[in-house]
Amino acid sequence: MEFNVTNCGLHVGNIEVLGVASASLFLIGDADTIQLSSAFDTPAESLIIGALVPFTPQG
Incomplete structure (x- = not known):
């Protein structure tokens, strides 16, 4: 993509x-x-999708 x-x-x-x-x-x-890449080497059966953790700013 360009x-x-x-x-x-x-x-x-x-x-x-x-x-x-x-x-x-x-x-x-x-x-x-900008070059982005991703690698995923964990077997699909071990993938656990859970709830998102909210971002809380410190300060």
């Missing part, structure tokens, strides 16, 4: 993160190259 974005005068005032996935990318700014 995804091109052109930002002119990017200004970030406030960011509120409500949750984070087990595999995620959070980026503000410029990046020449």
